[in-house]
Amino acid sequence: xxxxxxxxxxxxxxxxxxxxxxxxxxxxxxxxxxxxxxxxxxxxxxxxxxxxxxxxxxxxxxxxxxxxxxxxxxxxxxxxxxxxxxxxxxxxxxxxxxxxxxxxxxxxxxxxxxxxxxxxxxxxxxxxxxxxxxxxxxxxxxxxxxxxxxxxxxxxxxxxxxxxxxxxxxxxxxxxxxxxxxxxxxxxxxxxxxxxxxxxxxxxxxxxxxxxxxxxxxxxxxxxxxxxxxxxxxxxxxxxxxxxxxxxxxxxxxxxxxxxxxxxxxxxxxxxxxxxxxxxxxxxxxxxxxxxxxxxxxxxxxxxxxxxxxxxxxxxxxxxxxxxxxxxxxxxxxxxxxxxxxxxxxxxxxxxxxxxxxxxxxxxxxxxxxxxxxxxxxxxxxxxxxxxxxxxxxxxxxxxxxxxxxxxxxxxxxxxxxxxxxxxxxxxxxxxxxxxxxxxxxxxxxxx
Numbered sequence: 546x547x548x549x550x551x552x553x554x555x556x557x558x559x560x561x562x563x564x565x566x567x568x569x570x571x572x573x574x575x576x577x578x579x580x581x582x583x584x585x586x587x588x589x590x591x592x593x594x595x596x597x598x599x600x601x602x603x604x605x606x607x608x609x610x611x612x613x614x615x616x617x618x619x620x621x622x623x624x625x626x627x628x629x630x631x632x633x634x635x636x637x638x639x640x641x642x643x644x645x646x647x648x649x650x651x652x653x654x655x656x657x658x659x660x661x662x663x664x665x666x667x668x669x670x671x672x673x674x675x676x677x678x679x680x681x682x683x684x685x686x687x688x689x690x691x692x693x694x695x696x697x698x699x700x701x702x703x704x705x706x707x708x709x710x711x712x713x714x715x716x717x718x719x720x721x722x723x724x725x726x727x728x729x730x731x732x733x734x735x736x737x738x739x740x741x742x743x744x745x746x747x748x749x750x751x752x753x754x755x756x757x758x759x760x761x762x763x764x765x766x767x768x769x770x771x772x773x774x775x776x777x778x779x780x781x782x783x784x785x786x787x788x789x790x791x792x793x794x795x796x797x798x799x800x801x802x803x804x805x806x807x808x809x810x811x812x813x814x815x816x817x818x819x820x821x822x823x824x825x826x827x828x829x830x831x832x833x834x835x836x837x838x839x840x841x842x843x844x845x846x847x848x849x850x851x852x853x854x855x856x857x858x859x860x861x862x863x864x865x866x867x868x869x870x871x872x873x874x875x876x877x878x879x880x881x882x883x884x885x886x887x888x889x890x891x892x893x894x895x896x897x898x899x900x901x902x903x904x905x906x907x908x909x910x911x912x913x914x915x916x917x918x919x920x921x922x923x924x925x926x927x928x929x930x931x932x933x934x935x936x937x938x939x940x941x942x943x944x945x946x947x948x949x950x951x952x953x954x955x956x957x958x959x960x961x962x963x964x965x966x967x968x969x970x971x972x973x974x975x976x977x978x979x980x981x982x983x984x985x986x987x988x989x990x991x992x993x
Contacts, residue, residue, distance in 0.1 A: 591623065593646070594632045597639045607646065615649045617677030638668060645672035645681060654684035663689065663698045667705050674709050682714060690718045736776040740784055744822045756825050763829055778835045781826055785839060788823040789846065792864065795819060796852035799860070813860035820863035827867055831874045840871055840882045844889035853897050858904045865901035866909070868894040869917045876923030887924060888932055895936070899943055903950030914952075922957035933957070 589606030596602040612619035622631050636642050648669065651657045658666055666688050673681030689702060703722065706715045739759060746752035763776060795816045802809055830836035853861050868890070874880045875887060898921070905912055925936055937958050944951045 590629065592630045594630070595636050595639050595642050596632075596634055597636050601639050603639055603643060605643075611649055612646075615678060615680060617679075619676065638672075641665075641668045642672050645669050645676065645678065648673070648681050648684075649678065654680060655687060658684055658688045661688070663692055663694055664701065666692075667701055671705060671709065674711065682711065686711070686715055686718055690721070733777050733780050737780050737783075740776070740780070740826075743825075744784065744788070749818075760825070760829060764832055776829070776833075781830050781833075781835060782838070782842075784826050785823065785830075785842065788819050788826065789842075789849065791819045792816065792823070793849050793852070796849065796856055796861075800852055800855050813857075816856070816860050817863045820861075820867065823867055824863070824870060827870050831870070831879055834879070836871075836874065836880055837882050840875075840880060840890055841886045843867065843871065844886060844893050847893055850893050850897055854900070858901050859908075861897075862901035862904040862908060865894070865898045866905060866912075868898050869905070869920065872898075872924040873916055873920030875927065876920035884928055888928055891924070891928075891936060899940075899947075899951055902952050903947075906950075918952045918954055919956065921952055922954045922960075925954065925957045926960055 589608050591607050591609050591612065592604060593607045594602065594604045609623050613623045614620075619631065622628065633642065648654060648657065658669070661669075666685050670682060670685035670689075672678075673685060694702060699722065702718065706719060709715075743752055743755045743759065746755065795812060799809070799812055799816065802812065827836060827839060830839060853864055871880065871890060875882075902917075905917075906914055925933055928936070937954070940951070940954055941958070944953065
């Protein structure tokens, strides 16, 4: 006796076979030669048998004249005049095979396919290719080229066209998802146009949306196109220089501007926008591992840092977020630059980051304070011990006076062996030695 599971599987198989047979009957009822002898002998002069692995079998009469004329496969099978039988065994999908045979009789294939779905046309294309039905292949490809695809359908199109190896025949379809290999100059021109447009956009909402779109395209690792256009290092760095130059011009103008001028607010908004643009480009460079040279470039902006110090924090804090970005990436090991470059970065911009940190917290909802503090701590800890001690002693005094408006880098402080820190007191006084314990006495929150 069969088990319950075997009985259930048997019922499911029988139900599947019954439904398939019903669909086959419906297809046969639609065959164009059922009530006409336009293609030769009434009822057909060739017996075609199509059977599947699961037991579905269909026997039908078709016309040698039609099949031999439109299908290379059937022309080969029927090349001898006395051949009146063709048998197709182990067919994957009997229904689709019959529908493809029906297309051999169809004069207007494009109109016939117009009401089908992409998945169905792909199935018809596979059978058309198997029976060497050139008109069917061309019509299926025309349909696919003109039809919209969902994401899943696009994957199927790519997969099936890859399997069928239709070469030039499928070129127009595949042009929707891949391009001829472009020269680097062409690719750079495209990205320069796109990214320049975003950087110059006046509508903030549209600018944010397009930034997210381009960033997503550049981060997409699942693309099936080997010819995917990418942005070059040269274009990214040229855009960085453009943003830095714009910031320098804006800060220079702001430094000489009367605070009572009515256009001061517009200038300050421009500073924030240019800084935000630079953050976007830097983020792309970090993700594409092209940012190493920018650390040195940013560390060299001493004139910009000097102008930054003369601008109110409410307008300039976005600039300090660039430094925060770099410290976070260095702390994560995403940027590997010389210790001279790391120390120079902090010498140029750390004071500005301290000054702007309060505004960064209050004005930036997206700012992750802990991420910035951890990144800064880790960046400091990558330096030689003497440089660590110098930076941390300055931070210690600032933190005691500014409190929560200063980044809390106790983590770095705790890791440094400050058992013998030489700290000059006043001019002419001998150096004194402080310990972690003695330094911690100045702040109850600092663990000993």
